[in-house]
Every structure is written in structure tokens, then in C-alpha cells.
Amino acid sequence: MKLKTILILVCFLIAIPIFSQKRLQPTPEEISLAKKLKEKFDKDDPVALLHSKEVITFGYDKKNDNVTVTNKITEKYISLDDRADISLYRFYDGQTSIKDFEVHYKNKRRVLVYFKDEAYNNDGLFHNDSRVMHTNIDFPLKGYKYTVTLTENIKDIKYFTQLYFTGEYPIIKKEIVVIVPNWLELELKEMNFEGFDISKDIQTDAKKQTKTYTFIAKNIPARYKESNAPGPTYTYPHILFLSKSYTQNGTKKPLFKETQDLYNWYKSLVNQLKNDNSAFKDKVAELTKNASTDDEKIKNIFYWVQDNIRYIAFEDGIAGFKPDEASNVYKKKYGDCKGMANLTKQMLKEAGFDSRLVWIGTKRIAYDYSLPNLSVDNHMICALVKKDGEIIFLDGTEKYNPLGEYANRIQEKEALIENGDTFILKKVPKAKPNFNTEKMNYNFTLKGEDLVGTVSKSYSGESRTYLLNILNNLKKDKKNEALKNYLNKDDINLKVSNIKISDIENRDVDLKIDYDITVKNAVSSFDGEVYITIDLDKELKTLELKDRNLDFIFSSKKNLESITTITIPDTYKITSIPNNLSIDTKNYKLLVDFKQNGNTIVYKKNFTIKNAKIEKSDFENWNTSVNKLKNIYSEQIILNKK
Amino acid sequence: MKFKILILAIFGFVFMANAQSKDELEAKEFFWGKNDKYKNANEIPDKWKNESAVVIYKNINYDYHKFGKRVTYKNSIRKRIKLLDKNAVEEFSKFSFKNRFRSTKGAYTWRSKGKIFFGIKIIKPNGKEIVVDVDKEAIEQDNGEKKIAIANLEVGDIIDYYYYSLEPFKSAYVYTFEPVEQTLSAEYPILNFKLYLETENDFFINFRSINGAPKLKEIKTEKRNFRKYILEEKDIEKRDFPRWFYPLAEVPAIKMQVYFARSGKFENQAMAFLPENEKIIKSTVSQNEILDLYDTRFRPTGRIGDVNDFLKGKTFHSNAEKVTAVYYYMRHYYLTRFIEAMIADKTNITKYSPYENYGYPVFIQNQKQFVRHFTRFLSRNKIPYDIVVATKRYNGNIKDLLIESNVDLVVRVNTKNKLYASFFSPHTNINEMSPYLEGTDVYLLSPSKYGKLVGIKGGKLPSSTYKDNLSFKEYALKLNDDFSEINLDIKTKLKGFSKVDEQYDRMIFSDYVYQDYKKYDTKDLISLIKGKKNRQQTKEKFAAVIKKIKDKQKKYFKEQAEAELTVGEDDIDAYSYKIEKTGRYKFADNFVYSESYKLKNHYIKKAGPNYILEIGKFIGGQVKIKDKNRERDANIYMTNPRSYDYKIILEIPEGYKVVGLDKLNKNVDNTTGAFISTAKVVENKLIIETSKQYKHNFEPKENWNLMLAFLDEANQFYNEKVLLKKVK
Secondary structure: OHHHHHHHHHHHHHHHHHHHHHHHOOOHHHHHHHHHHHHHOOOOOOEEEEEEEEEEEEEEEOOOOEEEEEEEEEEEEEEOOOOEEEEEEEEEOOOEEEEEEEEEEOOOOEOOOOOEEEEOOOOOOOEEOOEEEEEEEEEOOOOOEEEEEEEEEEOOHHHOOEEEOOOOOOEEEEEEEEEEEOOEEEEEEEEOOOOOEEEEEEEEEOOOOEEEEEEEEEEEOOOOOOOOOOOHHHHOOEEEEEEEEEEEOOEEEEOOOOHHHHHHHHHHHHHOOOOOHHHHHHHHHHHHOOOOOHHHHHHHHHHHHHHHOEEOOEEOHHHHOOOOOHHHHHHHOEEOHHHHHHHHHHHHHHOOOEEEEEEEOOOOOOOOOOOOOOOOOOEEEEEEEOOOOOEEEEOOOOOOOOOOOOOOOOOOOEEEEEEOEEEEEEEOOOOOHHHHEEEEEEEEEEEOOEEEEEEEEEEOHHHHHHHHHHHHOOOHHHHHHHHHHHHOOOOOOEEEEEEEEOOOOOOOOOEEEEEEEEEOOOEEEEOOEEEEOOOOOOOOOOOOOOOOOOOEEOOOOEEEEEEEEEEOOOOEEEEEOOOOEEEEOOOEEEEEEEEEEOOEEEEEEEEEEOOOEEOHHHHHHHHHHHHHHHHHHHOOEEEEEO | OHHHHHHHHHHHHHHHHHHHHHHHHHHHHHHHOOOOOOOOOOOOOHHHOOOOEEEEEEEEEEEEEEEOOEEEEEEEEEEEEEEOOHHHHHHOOEEEEEOEEEOOOOEOOOOOEEEEEEEEEEEOOOOOEEEOOHHHHOEEOOOOEEEEEOOOOOOOOEEEEEEEEEEEEEOOOEEEOOOEEEEOOOOOOEEEEEEEEEEEOOEEEEEEEEOOOOOOEEEOOOOOOEEEEEEEEEEEOOOOOOOOOOHHHHOOEEEEEEEEEOOHHHHHHOOOOOOOOOOOEEOOOOHHHHHHHHOOOOOOOOOOHHHHHHHOOOOOOOHHHHHHHHHHHHHHHOOHHHHHHHHHHHOOOOOOOHHHHHOOOOOOOOHHHHHHHHHHHHHHOOOOEEEEEEEOHHHOOHHHOOOHHHEEEEEEEOOOOOEEEOOOOOOOOOOOOOHHHOOOEEEEEEEOOOOOEEEEEEEEOOOOOOOOOEEEEEEEEEEOOOOOEEEEEEEEEEOOHHHHHHHHHHOOHHHOHHHHHHHHOOOOHHHHOOOHHHHHHHHHHHHHHHHHHHHHHHHHHHHHHHHHOOOOOOOEEEEEEEEEEOOOOOOOOOEEEEEEEEEEOOOEEEEOOEEEEOHHHHHOOOOOOOHHHOOOOOOEEOOOOEEEEEEEEEEOOOOEEEEOHHHHOEEEEOOOEEEEEEEEEEOOEEEEEEEEEEOOOEEOHHHHHHHHHHHHHHHHHHHOOEEEEEOO
16 A cells, blocks of 8 residues: 555656656747847846736734735746756845745746755844745756745834845846735835836725835846945835835824934834943043043043954844943943944943934945935944034944044935934035045165165055054964065065054054065166066056946045155166156046156156045046056156166 | 643653753863863963964863763863954854754764753953853854854953763764874964873774874773873974975874774774774784785675676787776776766756666775776786775875775786776876875785785885976967957966866866767767657757856856966956867876967056067966075975976067067076076077976975075066067
8 A cells, every 4th residue: 555655656756747848848939038138138147037026015913013014026037048057045034034935837837946944144243133045946948937936024014115126137027016005104215217117007996995006117137246336225226115104993103204203213222221331330430530631531432442342243133223231232342333332322421421322324325314214224323422512423343443533434424313302413524535545655776677675655544444453453473474465465576674563553643664675577678778667556457447337436535645766876867757647537536647857767646536436427437547557557667778 | 632742841851951951061060170270270471472372271082982882972172262362352252053963973863962062261361250151142043053252352361162062873883983183283372282082892092193292191090991091282383384285294193093893793894993902092003904904805896797898809919908998998887977967967957867877887986896896807807916005195104004094095907017097087097096195105915816815015106207297388479469469379288197187177078978988889868868859858958058067167267367377357358268188098198278368458568669578477377485484394295296388489570579588598407396498589489488397296394495496486487578679
């Protein structure tokens, strides 16, 4: 009996592929469609979605008094390559759940795949409640099709903030259907629709008491896999959901109708804190007792937090929004941005200052607080209101950051500052590019076929902060070697010696590095002529922005002032020096200047990246400039024997 | 009914919880209990004040206990570390561990559940001890995987932590534990090092301290069946492993392997050099012991009907020719014949298992099976042979052999010129063995008429020379009209050990299996598939797989070319690649491939009306020896002798002449190696030939300067340039 059952089962299992395989083979039409799509989209796209549909509906969870969201997703894939292997995955967390994640052949039969369900941690966070369900599927031939379905449930509408029309692969038709019941006040904000073929239709159903929004986007390319890109909120078309209020049993309850509502919710979480500062009372006293001015006191506390609290983030459920108690952070010596902000606030408070918590979105997010929504911000810092009313910001996650200097990632961003029951909105001040200046001073003499001389470098602003952070985190016993390798660029033609560096613990002054250098093989002599390659740094030479669709974003604004002086022996005369360059645009300035002064040549470079970005519209000009620069770098200084 | 189940469940839970805490307390007591001599060890010597961290105490324990078939293996480590900088604090600020796991050792039972206990405490500079509550503070990710962020950790603190793994399993027969081979030195200097070993009867131990590491000492115990040993060392400097170095050949280290065998019968089953009895720690293996272990294990066996069929009707001039032919036949018939099926299986493109198409084939899976199978053919054909017992150079000399898994076996066929046959991969040749075996001392086991191994004697394996392992590249360079691009046509010829890795890197199965099918008149996978339609569909899918791999490969080769010339990804254009010769039937045959592409914006610099061409760059990136490595106190271990030869032919652009040839003629040639280059102009071509030679696989440290001499010269050549001077 048992054997029989097994045999029948085996036959049945084997029968499935024989039965279905016939109808799985791509038809000529499907193959030709795949070919057309391949030409239309990026050549690296292995598959496309012929149709992707998301149907959003809303419900009410009486028990928790929450509005719930359900998203039913159907995706029809076709392979554009002769063979494609892709992974299907979906993230979820404590607020969301996934069910009915299934894959079907084109004949509608279900594919037997196993979805792994794993905890997911991205690099920056130590722990969060994110999980991922994933599996791999293969498309054995061009034009092969699968349909993927799943349902996503979100427990609380607060966490349902945006839906994108773009995805990892190109989409021929993207449909987003939002069925809003009349009891829910929801605004659908259309973001970055310009330049895309997106249509909208609104239908009202009096019987069902709903309003249905149908958005159809056509021919949407895949998201670009480009480094140094602006955040997705700047570029890709999406709908931002502003849930304002809901009415149940005749009572209207607010969600995030106004910024005040968002603040109220944030503030309600902060109000749950006990703020027992006894753990660090003594520490604050110790840090402030010898400080003669308020600024010094603030500095001592701020720098102590930077230096002693490690960034380790737990973002599990409400911990993603509610700061940890300052005393916990103090005792643990680690925390996330909220924990550090809160500890900074409480320590300053303990020292008698008016300090506040600040919610802020970094530059990665395009929105400001005019759009009350949980996706507006992703960071928390501390603000200090001085006696004269001036507000300064303190970000404990930025290491070696001097008081009053702000990282590029928060500059010009709107800060939501705690102010009792109300709030203050203020932009973080913008820094000028020359705030982050790197100065290079090379002084060479030509000796035989070597360039011998001294170098003096100084770094201010974010260029200093960046270097101090690296230097201070190196292994003590490897620090000198690492510094040497940094200065000689791992090039055995550069011999660096006698290195002198300013105090790497002091973030309030410019970082200065002086050293001696010998450069081998920078000079070649042929037939009594001497050719010199003068530039050791050749900044920006690899930064040609080709095949790129998105603005290029730098980590900060840049300003380089480089002067190289080379003295040549009297027995030579200078016969040729490279050309100068002068380009000044909205976003960047590139100046190169060669001057001959007797038997010395002074080579100056002044490069400024004014707004920490090169815009796409600027790429052509930028590339022309970079190529001119590359030509200068490859040109030689030529000397002839007198 | 329901109530009963509930009670049982509660009872089970309570019972387990209790058991766990008992083990947990035992682990804690074991390290931090009243017998902890290092409880107050907080000081470090002045000489290490500038280190990133100093290990005050490192303690490793291996405990083996049993009850009948039930084994309990405890393996634990404790480190007490003084953290001296931020880097060290960061390093020790997060831990992850698995607190439960399933043992993979012995027979599978649901009971073989392993547990790991993890304890951490911090000792503040004022001596205050803070024990971390791991259970409370660790968070679980998935399936017992936990992680913990260490609170209140600062520079100047001491972190004292242990992992204690308890692994019960059942083994009715023999169980061989994983070998342990490790240096005493590690990332940070160690002030006190102690390794303890605890065993009972039925556990056999092989252990040796090498390169000056202290010896294992027995500690007297009360119980008769219970044995305890210790290895102790102090003041171990942090390790520093330079380039070309085999740590186990020079640095103080230990080698250890433990076996569990319940009775004499099982002892004989163990594939190991067991000590005579459990009381003896075995530290050397004699020739006779090797013979004893292997004598009956290598009787020629295996189905060789296919080989006999292959030989039918063929005549050979010599046994050597016959052995060679059979070796390559086996490589195909037992291996490369199935590669298509492996690919098909992995990519899911056949309806049924692709292996179904091969009946009941021979598939050789390891060295030992290969030796038995190959010698079956030899003995059937009355061709004399020995079995070579060797060990790779990085394990040390064969005379110091201790761990059986360190043995490599090769068949030496005693034809007029000896032939060596090794277990094959798809491209292995006759007379090819692992480069790590070359020139090593070995034992030769000789068989009796009936195949039992009866004799053992010492021997030495032959070595190749730098000429045998040649990598040759010919570059034909042509500049475009405006000097912005260089067109390159490159032919690469590789032989000996220089071709081995590249053959695996540069060929995919479709580049060679069809060659084998043709040579041996066997059938490819597609023609074995039944049903016309099915065959056609599989063929299409298979073609798609090949195309996908080829496309990926091409991208990868382009990246390789970019890396070789140290240029960026947009700097190489119009890349093409072709395999000319697979070089798979003789070790000395060349594996040949050609490439061509355009190189943009590199290595040509404008110099007034003239151009400087960085011609030296075409010999590819050279080994860079940094300042701190120019002094060397360790001997130099390389894989094999080898040479890298280049021929660079530049078409001199019309209207220009080449100036600066003098710097391209170099000659440093010493006992360790050489860099030799010549340059000449023939008609309108500049022809440069270079040869970089590493003459041996080993150099004593005293020869480091000689090596530096030719390495530096090669580096200098890499920097050389010529001037293309406009002719007026």
C-alpha cells in the first residue's frame, strides 16, 4: 500500500514537468518582444516586468485603534537575456508582514520554490527588526515568463509613507491602485512625475463609499545602479502618502495632518523618557569645572560625547523613533543618533544650558517638514539655544567635528527643534566651500633625475574631520606606517621621510602635515632634453562622468589650493611649460596656472566643488573640463641644456 | 489529555532550563572560578605599551570524554585582553555567537545538540570588574545566532571573555576530529599562553610542537583513565607574516589531531597514525607506521572494463606511451565526460537528472580512490609502480608527518623515464603534481605481486625549473594617428605551472569538453537526451547557459586586462578574446590565447612636438616591496620557480624616431633570479624583450638582497620611457 502511494506520487511529480513544459517554452512573439525590450532598456537588465500592479486597500484595527494597509502585488516578469538568474526578495519588519509570496509559470501552475526567511541587517545598524524573504529563480531562455504575487500587510498607516513606480528592473506597465474609503482622509502627493509617462484616473464609488485612484506609468527604466547618487526621493517618480485623519464611530481622529501632529507624536515618545541624570551628574561637573566660558563648557561636553559614545544602533520597533534614556547611553557608552542626541541634550541641561532635541532629514531625503510624514527625517541631533537666542546644532555621531561646524549632510536641511508643546523650524547653516580647504605645498629642486624637496599640507573643515577620524581609529602600532603609506600613495617612486603632524586629537585647529620627499622616475632625459611630470596628485583625473544618468554627489563641498614650486639647476633653460586652465561655473571652479620665474616654475591649482555636486545638465561641460585637466597632467615641462 | 501534554511540556522545559544553567555555571566556574590565577593579572610590560592591544592571558582547552558510544567534546577559549587604543575597543565592542547548534560529528541523532556559553567581563583601570549579563543583553537574530554590543568599553579597559562549546555526539565506530595546526602567535602579542588537553581512554592523540614551540607536558591526575596535558608559553610577539612565507614552516606552532576509537577493531579502521595506546602522545610517525596504515588500503581495485575497451586494438611503442594514453582517457571517461551534466544539473535545464544518461559510471572522487583505480590498470598490465607518500611544503618535511590528512598521494610509474600520475582535475596532465610537492622528500611504497604494499623507502620528487613554468606575452603596439589610443594585439603562451590556474580561469567547459568527446569518440550530453523535442529544447537552454557564462567571462577578462595595465574600466575598448590552444595533453604544452583591444589616454604623454611613451608599463604591474619589508628575517617560500617573458613590438609612427633605448637594456642575473631586457630598432619597429626569472621555489633569508636586486630592476624597467621624437 505504502509503496503504491509512493509510486503514484513519484509518477505524478514527474508528470508535472512533462505536462507543463510544452507550454512554458517562449513563443516566437515572446522572444521578439524580449529582443525589443532589450534594445529599449539598459543592456545590463536581465529581465523586465511586463506588468506590475499594486492594489492598496485600507482597514481599521479596532483593537489597537489603527488604520491598516494591505498591498496586493502582482508582477509579470519576462527574461531579456538568453538566460537570466535573479533573486526575488521582499523586506518586512515588525510593522509589516508578508503572505502568499508565490511564483507561477506562465501556464499559471505554481513553481515549487522555497522562500528563505532571514533577519536582515544593513551595515550601518547593529540590530533592527528588518527581515527578508528571498528565493532565486532562473529563466532558462529569452522570453521566458513568470508571475510573482504577494500580499503585504501594514499594521499602522503611519508607517505607510511612499510607493515608487521604479524598481530594480524596467517596467513596461506599472499600475498603482489606491482604494481610499471615505472614512480616511489621505492625500496622495505626486512626486517627480515630470518626464515620465504617468496617467491618473479617479473614480468615486458612492455605494462602496470609496474613492479609487489609478496611476498607470509606462516604460519605466530600472533604477540606476550609480554610485554617489542623490537619494531616490530626488529622482524617481513616487507617490507620497500623507495620512491626515480617520473617522470611526463618528469620531474624527488626527493622523499627521499638520507638522504639529507629527511633532506631537515624536514628542509623545520623548515625553516617555525618565531623564534621570544622576548617572552623569559627576561627569558633567568634571567636564565643566575648569571651563571658563560657556563655549568651553559646551565644547567639553560635546567632544566627550563624540569621543566616548560609539555608534551602535538598535532599531527595533518603536526604538527606531524613541531615543534611549541618556543615562543608558552614558552607561553603555554606545547608542544610535537619537541616543547620542539625547545624552548631549541631557548633559548640557545638567550643565545649565537650554538644550533641545532636533529631528532632521539628511541631504539624502528631498523633503522638508511641509510634508508631515515619517519619511521626512532619518536623523536626530541636539540643538542649544544660547542666551542671546542663537541656536547651534550638535551632532554626536560626527566624530572629530568642531563645535559650530556642520557636516555637509545636514547643511541647509530643515531642523524640527523641540519647543515644549510647539516646535521651531530652522535650517542648519550652509558652509562655504573654502571652509573645507585642503592646502598642498610642494617645494622641489631638480637633482639629477630625481625631484627632491619638502611638502606641507593642511586640512580644514570636513577634510580635516575625515582624516582625523581615520588617523585616530588606526591601530596604534601601525599608525606611522599607515600615515607614510597614505603620503607616498603606495607608490615606491615616492620616498617620504621626516613626517611631522599636528596634534590629531585637536579638532579645533587645522590638521597640518609636513614631510620631506624624493620623487624618482618623475624626470626623463633624452638627447640633452629633460622632461618633468610635475603633478603627484592629479586630482579629479578619474572623474569623467560618462554613461551616467544621475547627478554626481560629493561627500562634501571641496576646495583645493595646491602650489608646487620647482627650482631647476642654472645649467638648464625652460623651453616648454603646460597650458593654463580657467573654468568657473555654478557648481565648480577649476584653475590651473603655470608661471616661470627665473629658474623656478610655480604651478598653482585651485579647484572648488561649490555645492558638493555636479548636475547631470553639467556633465558635458564637466567632462570637457576634466579632459583638459587630464591633458595638462600628461603634458611635460621641458628643459634644455644651456 | 491536553492537560497532560501541558504538564509534560512544563516539566521538559524546567528540566532543560536547569540543565542549561548547570552547564553554564560550570563554564563560568571553569574560567573565572576560584582557581583563576589570572583574575588580577592586569599589567602589561612596557615594551608593549605602544601596541593596539595586548593579550594578558590566552587559554585554549580541548576536553574529550565519553560514556560508551557517547562522546562529549568540550572546546573552549578564554582571552583576557588589555585594550590600548580605539581600534581595539571597536574590534572588541561587538560579538556574535551561536548558543545552540547541531553537532555534525558521528552518527546523526536528535540528541546531538551542541551548546555554546559565552561570558564577558570588563575590568576597568581602577580594578573594578563588571560582568556582562550576556543572557540579558544579547539579542537573538535567527536560529540561535546571537549578538551582543559590549557596554561601557573604553580605551585602557581589560576585556576578559570566553567561548565554551559543549558538543555531545554518538560514535559507534571511529571518529577523527578535525586537525589543529596553528601558530602560537596571533594578531596581538600574548603575555601568557596555556593550552590544556584532557582525555580519557579510547581517545588517541597526535600532538607535536614545532619550530621551537614548547612541548606538551603531562599533568598528574588522580584517576587512572583520565589524562591531562598542558602547553605553556610566555611573551609571544604579535605575528607578522610577510609576502612569500609559510608560517607553519618557521613560526612556533602546534599540530594536533585526536581520534576516538572504542576498541582495537575500530582502531585499525582509523585512517590515522594512531599511537600504540591512549597513554602515549604520538609526536612522530615512522616509515613502518606509514606502511602499516596503508599496506592493505591500496590494493589495486576498481572497474576498469572501460579502460580495457579503450586499449583494445591499440598498440603502443612503450609502456610510458600506454600509461599516458590511459591517464588522459581516464581523465575524460571518469571526469570531463560528466561536466556538461554537472552544469545542466546546476542550472536546472533538463527535465530529469542529467546524470541518468550515463548508466552506472565510474566517478573518481578522491586521491585514494584514484590511486587504487589507476594501480589496478597498472597491475593488470604488469607495469611496475610505487605509491608516493608526500606532503605539501607548507606542512613541513614528510619526516615530520603527523596528521594523515596532510598526506598527498601520487602514483609513480616505473617506466624507463618515471611517470607521475596524480588524481586529476579537468586539465591535469600526466607528470603534473601539486607544485607544493615538487622537490620534497617522500616515501615510496612498493607493492607485492598481489598488490599489497610491502616495502617503504625514502625518495625525492623531481622539480621543475623556471624555464618549465613560463608565462610569455607578446604585445604588438600601434598608435593611432593623434596618439590618443594604442591598439594592442596580445598573444599569451603559458606552460607548466604557469598555465594551471589560467586554464581554469580562462576556459569554460564548452572550450574543452567537445575536444575530449571528439578525441575519444564519446557523446555529448545533448545527444544522450531522449526525445527529439526534448533534446532540441535542452539544446537551446544549454546554449543560453554557455552564452551567459561566455558574456560574463568576457567582461571579466576585460577587467583582468585593465588590472594588468592598471587602467580604469573605460580605458579599454573593443576587447576581444580567443583561445588558440588548450594545452591539455602535455604539461609542457602551451596554453595559448590571444586578445586585442584599444587602450585610451594612457602611457602616452605630450612633450612639446614629441611624445613620451611609458613603454615599461607593458610588462604589467610588478611586485612592490615596501620600505619596511626590505629587511627580512624569514626565509622565502614561493610556490614554484617561474619566468615571465615579454616581447613588445612597437610600430614606430611615421615621421618619428625612438630615443632612449639605452635605459631599456638591463641585466641583473644572480642565483635567485634575474631581470634581463634588450631593446633594438629593426626597420620601423622597436622590439623589446624582457625576462623576469624566479629561479627557485625557496630562498634562504640571506638571499633576500639578491632577490631585491632583480625585483628592483624589474620595477625600474616598469618606470622606463622612450621618446617618440619628431623627425624634422
